[in-house]
Amino acid sequence: MDKVIVAEQLTKQFGHFTAVDHISFEVERGEIFGFLGANGAGKTTAMRMLCGLSLPTSGKARVAGFDIATQTELVKQNIGYMSQKFALYDELTVAENIRLYAGIYDVPKNDIQIRTHELLQRLGFESERNTFVHSLPLGWKQKLAFSVAIIHQPRIVFLDEPTGGVDPVTRRQFWEMIYEATDRGITAFVTTHYMDEAEYCNRVSVMVDGKIAAMDSPAQLRKDFNAKTMDDVFHQLARNASRKAE
Amino acid sequence: MISCSAIRKNYGKIPALNNISFEVQKGEIFGLIGPDGAGKTTFFRILTTLILADEGSATVNGYDVVRSYESVRKCVGYMPGRFSLYQDLTVAENLEFFATVFNTSIQENYDLIRDIYQQIEPFKHRRAGKLSGGMKQKLALSCALIHKPTVLFLDEPTTGVDPVSRKEFWGMLKRLQHQGITILVSTPYMDEAGLCDRIALIQRGSFLSIDTPAGIVAGFRKRLFSVHSQSMSQLLKDLRGLAFVESCYAFGDSHHITLKEQANTITSESIQLQLHQMGHQHVVVREIQAGIEDCFMELSNQ
Structure with a gap:
């Protein structure tokens, strides 16, 4: 089986505080993996380690085949990342944003033109090539941001609350883009506060107080917790968290 | 308690608000439901006298937001979407500051904020900038309430907040409502609409519909x-x-x-x-x- 993430006893301590407490899990190629948890449960810290931005205190993990402690640069080159808070440069045009990201990710020069063309065509954005990103509608920005995050064809893309504040139609169109990408073999690692979106994942994990409190398919979790919705599952798990104030 | 008539606002050529009219009754929780960029923040800023509308008029608690802006400011509490307290002041200093600016004291209105402030009081000597998201939110709400406003404006208080904390936050709002405070709250989460007495669905600067949540649902004509x-x-x-x-x-x-x-x-x-x-x-x-x-x-x- 082709595993894109293998985490074993991954742990991060800040002084006496254990932000991420011995988490172990695996994510397979082409999977949509939902990474849920209350604010302060340790999601961001775990995600930063998996992206090669922060070293674990103990434990280990391999992402896209590379060790997150000893091969951080290779990890960064082989993943994509997108968040709702920041994804594109507003003061650059659509084509400039694509060129910038492709350049950062070392896409060969000859390929950049071809991929830019393909991308614009697939999104139906050819006429917006020279439009500044700040004047694009939000839904278009989302699509462009996701597309540039995977311009270097990474094995896995990390999506950090990609749909926060987005209108309901655009939110769903965004998920359809995730499906298309995973159909092409890209793995998606997603955080979200929308519990209906948890249902769109193949598997989800729920973090509570730095640990993974539950991990399975949404249907199985609903069954195990005797719950009608993932929202209900989440409440059952997270309401007893001791790190509530966070 | 809030009344608007034909409010219009453009940023350059881009229309942000398009002919908005509505009224909020005393003691109501009124929800403004819509995505980013719909015009929610612009609307809040007009009603809290921070910017001027291009056209139309509005009153809050009977005061005109242009002519009587000083009176409006005294009777509203405003929690902006972006955390805007003083990061270098401690929790207690921030609260003290806002109380003093409004010519009151923490003791005088402590009853109103007790429920909320008690949860962060153990950290009262921590700088606001060092608080977690959930604690910042509680401090911001305490500061917006400390002068006992009659109308509370909350701009996306639950954005980026997990479902359990969101539920708790709405519990706090209900308790404030019982104390007679009128609340205008915006949110991109559709599931929070049902917790409001009435809601307006807003998109691209226009209200799509204003009604009770049940009324909006009843208006759905398709199978x-x-x-x-x-x-x-x-x-x-x-x-x-x-x-x-x-x-x-x-x-x-x-x-x-x-x-x-x-x-x-x-x-x-x-x-x-x-x-x-x-x-x-x-x-x-x-x-x-x-x-x-x-x-x-x-x-x-x-």
């Missing part, structure tokens, strides 16, 4: 079905290919479809049969009542 099968992504494609289906969107563990007007002979059973013939297994089709999110999507498509 709506929820559909589930073994293979949800194939199901989405197949449903969109059916001649009688008007719209089809994923809704958690099922898809919601609306039917074209002329498709009045279609039933759950006939949809089920058709999907079986297309090779779908474990098909469950139910005719359902619309939720707020269905209504929003339907109205924004018109």
